[in-house]
Amino acid sequence: xxAPAPRSIxxxxxxxxxxxxxxxxxxxxxxxxxxxxxTQRPRAVLDALRHFDEHDHANxxxxxxxxxxxxxxxxxGARQKVARFIGAANAEEIVFTRGTTEAINLVANSWGAKFxxxxxxxxxxxxxxxxxxxxxxLLAERTGARLRFVPVRVEDGTLELEQxxxxxxxxxxxxxxxxxSNGIGTINPVAELCRAARAVGAxxxxxxxxxxxxxxxxxxxxxxxxxxxxxxxxxxxxxxGVLYGRAEILEQMPPWHGGGEMIVSxxxxxxxxxxxxxxxxxxxxxxxxxxxxxxxxxxxxxxGRDRIFAHDRALTEHAQVxxxxxxxxxxxxxxxxxGALVSFVMESAHPHDLTTFADQQGLALxxxxxxxxPLMRKLKLPGTTRASFYFYxxxxxxxxxxxxxxxxxxxxG
Amino acid sequence: MNAxxxxxxxxxxxxxxxxxxxxxxxxxxxxxxxxDNPSCGDEIHLHxxxxxDRGVEEIxxxxxxxxxxxxxxxxxxxxxxxxxxxxxxxxATALRELVTTEVAEPTAALGDLRVLGGxxxxxxxxxxxxxxxxxxxxxxxxxxxxxRVSTEA
Numbered sequence: 001x002x003a004p005a006p007r008s009i010x011x012x013x014x015x016x017x018x019x020x021x022x023x024x025x026x027x028x029x030x031x032x033x034x035x036x037x038x039t040q041r042p043r044a045v046l047d048a049l050r051h052f053d054e055h056d057h058a059n060x061x062x063x064x065x066x067x068x069x070x071x072x073x074x075x076x077g078a079r080q081k082v083a084r085f086i087g088a089a090n091a092e093e094i095v096f097t098r099g100t101t102e103a104i105n106l107v108a109n110s111w112g113a114k115f116x117x118x119x120x121x122x123x124x125x126x127x128x129x130x131x132x133x134x135x136x137x138l139l140a141e142r143t144g145a146r147l148r149f150v151p152v153r154v155e156d157g158t159l160e161l162e163q164x165x166x167x168x169x170x171x172x173x174x175x176x177x178x179x180x181s182n183g184i185g186t187i188n189p190v191a192e193l194c195r196a197a198r199a200v201g202a203x204x205x206x207x208x209x210x211x212x213x214x215x216x217x218x219x220x221x222x223x224x225x226x227x228x229x230x231x232x233x234x235x236x237x238x239x240x241g242v243l244y245g246r247a248e249i250l251e252q253m254p255p256w257h258g259g260g261e262m263i264v265s266x267x268x269x270x271x272x273x274x275x276x277x278x279x280x281x282x283x284x285x286x287x288x289x290x291x292x293x294x295x296x297x298x299x300x301x302x303x304g305r306d307r308i309f310a311h312d313r314a315l316t317e318h319a320q321v322x323x324x325x326x327x328x329x330x331x332x333x334x335x336x337x338x339g340a341l342v343s344f345v346m347e348s349a350h351p352h353d354l355t356t357f358a359d360q361q362g363l364a365l366x367x368x369x370x371x372x373x374p375l376m377r378k379l380k381l382p383g384t385t386r387a388s389f390y391f392y393x394x395x396x397x398x399x400x401x402x403x404x405x406x407x408x409x410x411x412x413g
Numbered sequence: 414m415n416a417x418x419x420x421x422x423x424x425x426x427x428x429x430x431x432x433x434x435x436x437x438x439x440x441x442x443x444x445x446x447x448x449d450n451p452s453c454g455d456e457i458h459l460h461x462x463x464x465x466d467r468g469v470e471e472i473x474x475x476x477x478x479x480x481x482x483x484x485x486x487x488x489x490x491x492x493x494x495x496x497x498x499x500x501x502x503x504x505a506t507a508l509r510e511l512v513t514t515e516v517a518e519p520t521a522a523l524g525d526l527r528v529l530g531g532x533x534x535x536x537x538x539x540x541x542x543x544x545x546x547x548x549x550x551x552x553x554x555x556x557x558x559x560x561r562v563s564t565e566a
Contacts, residue, residue: 026415350479352453353422356535360418368453382454382477412427412480 009307015392017042017299028362031397036182036210036341036388037366038232041296045235048295052288059284061261075287078294079277082242085297086227087218093250095243095277096285100209101131103228103243104176106280107205108135110256111226111249112174115203118144121171123202125159126152126378127181127188130371132207136176148172154379157184157333164196172202176226180210183372183384184333184343185316187211194223203249209233210339212242213300213390215309219244231289236296240289243280250276257282308391312340315389315398322402328409332384341388343370346405348413351385357408363401420531421538422480430480435473435490443471444555448548448562450540455482459548467498467553479541481532486545488526493549501553505546512542 015021018040023030032040052074058067060075076091083091097103116122122136126149140147148167151160168175175197180187190206197204205226208217213234219227226249231240245253255262255273259282264272273279300308319342323331328347346354351367358365368383369376376383387401439460448457455478462471472490477483489508493501507520512532519527532542544562551562 352455352479352538352541353481356421356538357418360415373451373454376454382456411422 009303009311011311011391011394014042014303015394017044018392019043019046021392025362025364026360031363031393031400033387033389033393033397033401034364034366035390035393036233036339036370036386038238039213039235039390040392041235041237041292042299044299045237045292045295049237049288049292052291057288060287061278071287074294075285075290078290081294081297085217085301086212086242086244087220088244089220090247092276093244093247095245095250095280096290097228097241097243098239098286099230099232099241100207100228101135101230101241103226103241104132104205104207105135106243106256107226107228107245108139110253110280111203112136112139112143112145113256114252114254116143116145116173119171120145120173121148121169122146123148123150123167123172123175123197125150125177125188126375127157127159127178127183127186127372128176128374129178129182129207129209130373131209132176132178132205133374145173146171150177152186152375152378156335157181157186159186159188161189161192164193168196168200168202170200172197172200174203174205176205176207178207178210180214180339181333181372181375182210182341183370183375183386184379185338185341186334187337187339190224191222194225198223213296213308214305214312214340216305225249231293231296234296235299236293237286237289239286240293242293245276247276250280253280255279255282259283261285303391311391312389315393315395316340316342318395319387319389319398319401322398323405326402326405326409328413329405332379332381340390341386343384343386345381345384346409349408349411351383353412354385354405354408357411358401358404361404361407363404365401417531417534421535423528423531425525425528426484426531427480429484429487433474433483433487435487435494436475437473438475439471439473444552444560446548446551446555446560446562448476448544448551450478450482450544451563453479453541455479455541455544457482457486457545457548459486459545459552461549461552463498463553469493469496469498469501472549474545478544479538481529481538481541482544485529485542488529489545489549492524492526498553501549505550508546509543512539 056070058071060072079091079094082094194204203225206224208229212229225246227244232238262282331344355367366386443460443462446459457476459474464470474486547562551560
């Protein structure tokens with residue numbers, strides 16, 4: 001069990017835990033506002049990786065020697081930690097993947113291949129990142145299943161949930177949706193969506209890439225069948241990710257990758273497979289990555305995700321208020337209830353020109369479609385400029401961004 | 414602001430981005446190429462009418478994009494109208510060299526196009542500057558009708 005979170009947080013001290021943030025870009029202090037793409041790693045995570053590589057590394061699950069035992073303990077310990085982190089009933093429900101994208105592809109390939117047939121419907125939303133859209137397009141092509149979408153309201157970026165009843169027909173076998181939109185910040189009522197899916201017998205999948213490191217998550221409270229997230233968006237290394245699957249569903253799913261680690265016995269003709277989660281982890285896994293993920297979880301839990309959420313929310317609101325004061329700037333997405341990002345367009349500057357301009361002042365923003373091409377099309381925008389925050393960002397940085405945006409407006413205006 | 418940025422966004426470039434020249438379509442007899450840059454959503458619809466000898470008789474464009482791609486398209490249309498096939502090809506080659514390699518003395522023939530040289534310091538933006546030119550090369554290669562070109566293809 002992790003230690004209880006302290007009463008108050010010294011955010012400035014936390015910031016000092018991130019070596020990468022202590023640098024200047026072209027003579028200006030780095031302002032890193034691209035956290036929705038990838039967050040930075042604290043020293044605690046970097047140290048854990050280094051310690052593991054210097055002392056404990058070996059392959060897992062098969063060596064009968066000391067290092068292999070240590071590595072296996074570390075790897076399986078990380079699995080236990082992830083299970084607690086998201087409120088899973090047991091660690092066997094946690095499959096390690098390379099990230100959210102691979103987790104979703106796993107479901108599409110394994111569950112989808114077994115349970116979907118021509119005429120079935122996969123229900124998605126218009127808010128989805130390409131990684132929660134393209135795997136289903138591929139699956140639909142293979143199986144003859146059809147895709148259907150919950151529309152997004154152009155005015156405020158929320159889903160048209162009043163249409164859910166009409167869309168969730170008995171042909172819907174799977175309902176996959178994002179928790180927080182990476183493009184415009186909408187937070188979806190995931191528990192309500194999972195309930196609605198279950199009511200028609202559909203399996204639910206939550207894309208938690210933007211939420212896992214930002215707010216407390218409990219898969220049993222949410223009531224989802226699957227939930228996917230990435231380590232690198234929550235202070236862990238890249239190449240780490242998690243698929244949570246409810247035990248009784250994972251048990252019914254066939255392997256999707258074949259190889260070592262996932263088998264019980266192999267003859268030249270045929271193999272039998274391990275139970276979940278190992279059935280879905282063929283080959284040597286990202287062992288040190290899992291160690292880093294566990295260290296990141298410890299780090300985040302010391303702060304407390306409820307506190308992180310409150311901090312990020314205050315920062316985001318501050319940014320929204322400031323942006324509203326700049327004429328010619330339009331902020332997209334919901335006014336309230338939003339994730340830790342602001343996505344906006346500036347009349348006088350294209351997102352890529354604005355992003356280049358900001359970069360010259362040491363401000364890392366993201367300009368473009370954010371892997372949300374269909375959403376951008378719906379909003380009739382070629383793209384947006386996005387500032388996405390994490391707990392190590394400060395109000396002073398948001399104020400500095402506003403100065404840079406005003407300067408950009410003068411420059412391009 | 415810093416020098417590199419000012420070299421990228423020279424006044425001439427910003428002026429062409431804000432008031433693109435030859436912005437429009439050619440009603441008849443033109444080759445049409447749709448160019449896009451899917452990573453940033455830039456799109457250009459290029460219309461070129463070639464003469465008997467494949468010289469550029471008329472050239473126009475529509476579309477939307479960042480300052481660099483719009484200015485590049487605008488400057489390109491001004492430069493290419495009335496050029497022979499060989500001259501147009503040489504300009505396309507010189508432009509590509511200008512934005513991708515360290516050239517001591519850019520070809521004088523490039524004229525105003527030399528403002529695009531600032532892109533060289535911004536490798537992520539080279540494809541913005543090249544998009545209209547790639548569309549033009551596609552138009553040159555095709556005989557008639559419509560074509561497509563994409564920065565990601």
